[in-house]
Amino acid sequence: MEIRQRKDRKKDEEDTDGADTDGPSTYANVGEDDVKKAEKKPRKIVTRAIFGFVMIGVFLVVLNAGHIFLCMIIMLLQALVFRELVTVRYIAAQEKSIPLFRSTQWLWFSVAIFYTYGDFLRDFCLSHQCPPRLEYLTSWVPLASMLLYSAVFCVSILSLKRGLYRYQVSVLTWTVVILCICILQAKYVGHNIFNGLFWFFFPCSLVICNDTMAYFCGMFFGRKFIKAPFLKLSPNKTWEGFIGAGLLTCIFGFFFSGYLACFPWLICPVSDIHLVPEPLDCSPHYVFKMQQLQMPIAVRELFPYASFFKITAMPIQGHAISIALFVSVVAPFGGFLASAIKRAYKIKDFDSIIPGHGGFMDRLDCQFITALFTWVYFNTFIRPKLMAIENILATISSLELEEQIDLYRNLGKHISSLGVKV
Numbered sequence: 001m002e003i004r005q006r007k008d009r010k011k012d013e014e015d016t017d018g019a020d021t022d023g024p025s026t027y028a029n030v031g032e033d034d035v036k037k038a039e040k041k042p043r044k045i046v047t048r049a050i051f052g053f054v055m056i057g058v059f060l061v062v063l064n065a066g067h068i069f070l071c072m073i074i075m076l077l078q079a080l081v082f083r084e085l086v087t088v089r090y091i092a093a094q095e096k097s098i099p100l101f102r103s104t105q106w107l108w109f110s111v112a113i114f115y116t117y118g119d120f121l122r123d124f125c126l127s128h129q130c131p132p133r134l135e136y137l138t139s140w141v142p143l144a145s146m147l148l149y150s151a152v153f154c155v156s157i158l159s160l161k162r163g164l165y166r167y168q169v170s171v172l173t174w175t176v177v178i179l180c181i182c183i184l185q186a187k188y189v190g191h192n193i194f195n196g197l198f199w200f201f202f203p204c205s206l207v208i209c210n211d212t213m214a215y216f217c218g219m220f221f222g223r224k225f226i227k228a229p230f231l232k233l234s235p236n237k238t239w240e241g242f243i244g245a246g247l248l249t250c251i252f253g254f255f256f257s258g259y260l261a262c263f264p265w266l267i268c269p270v271s272d273i274h275l276v277p278e279p280l281d282c283s284p285h286y287v288f289k290m291q292q293l294q295m296p297i298a299v300r301e302l303f304p305y306a307s308f309f310k311i312t313a314m315p316i317q318g319h320a321i322s323i324a325l326f327v328s329v330v331a332p333f334g335g336f337l338a339s340a341i342k343r344a345y346k347i348k349d350f351d352s353i354i355p356g357h358g359g360f361m362d363r364l365d366c367q368f369i370t371a372l373f374t375w376v377y378f379n380t381f382i383r384p385k386l387m388a389i390e391n392i393l394a395t396i397s398s399l400e401l402e403e404q405i406d407l408y409r410n411l412g413k414h415i416s417s418l419g420v421k422v
Contacts, residue, residue, distance in 0.1 A: 066277030217244030246328035
């Protein structure tokens with residue numbers, strides 16, 4: 001029993017994902033297998049780099065395809081990630097005669113996707129002027145979502161089979177967990193895209209930068225300054241890789257955000273829904289305008305000499321550092337969760353569809369929580385506090401005709417009281 005536990009412990013300590021490796025091997029004994037791994041390592045790096053650039057190229061093409069098409073691609077990626085996570089449990093349950101095993105899981109996914117993007121369209125139509133037919137259809141999203149949820153809930157309960165209750169409940173729990181991972185965390189990705197492609201593209205680029213820098217910083221400097229292990233869950237992770245990647249990601253975010261602010265296609269929000277992309281033109285938000293920045297008032301009161309620290313830059317570059325810090329400190333834990341899942345089910349990668357990178361979950365594990373944080377950060381620090389004219393007009397258009405007439409009469413009286421002639 002003790003020998004078996006020791007073998008399991010050693011297997012858990014082995015690195016199961018190339019992206020999880022940012023430091024030298026923890027094993028001192030170098031055998032024949034270690035020599036073979038060392039010979040294959042340059043080949044793996046080249047393969048990983050080639051397909052990394054291919055993915056970046058595809059990503060840039062999709063970015064220029066338009067906001068609606070980009071949302072469709074995100075939905076497809078969510079479906080692929082869901083499939084990979086479902087397959088983890090499905091392999092272990094192939095011999096179990098569970099009715100509607102996969103069907104119920106995909107029904108739950110369909111309901112979650114319908115509500116997520118239907119609710120996004122509903123919010124968009126409430127704050128913008130949408131076609132009347134689309135506005136009418138989106139008004140039924142909450143009721144339709146509730147009816148679909150109720151139907152899938154009943155089907156899930158009716159599919160329970162005597163003798164398999166415990167296992168089926170665990171499967172249902174697992175389904176809810178993976179829906180939280182790939183749907184709930186990315187619920188507001190549509191909002192990020194329509195608020196301006198910058199709020200989608202820039203956080204994604206930070207995650208890619210942090211992941212890449214962690215790999216190379218760990219490879220060249222791992223365990224040369226700090227011998228203590230970084231995380232038992234990922235024994236090949238190093239403090240040098242984590243800290244070095246954080247510093248380089250902040251530097252990259254500061255300069256790259258200023259570069260992206262020069263492109264209207266990225267910084268302009270969308271006010272209409274078009275299947276075919278159209279050029280965007282807008283007055284840039286103040287965070288994308290060059291100005292003289294200084295330390296916050298609270299900092300200047302505590303440290304008087306901080307008032308002399310001034311820099312000419314865009315406010316978005318300061319916000320970029322805050323987002324980069326989150327990406328460097330918190331987002332990697334999405335990757336640690338993915339590593340834990342792979343170790344729990346003893347698999348190397350979620351899939352082998354992307355050579356050198358594994359599956360889609362291996363590449364998107366840190367992106368989901370970053371998308372959620374971006375939406376929260378945007379609404380807290382960036383979003384205008386006052387309603388724009390288009391938001392007011394969209395709200396007025398949703399009123400009944402008599403209510404609109406009454407509003408205009410009251411508005412006319414208010415304008416007359418100001419002595420303004422219209």
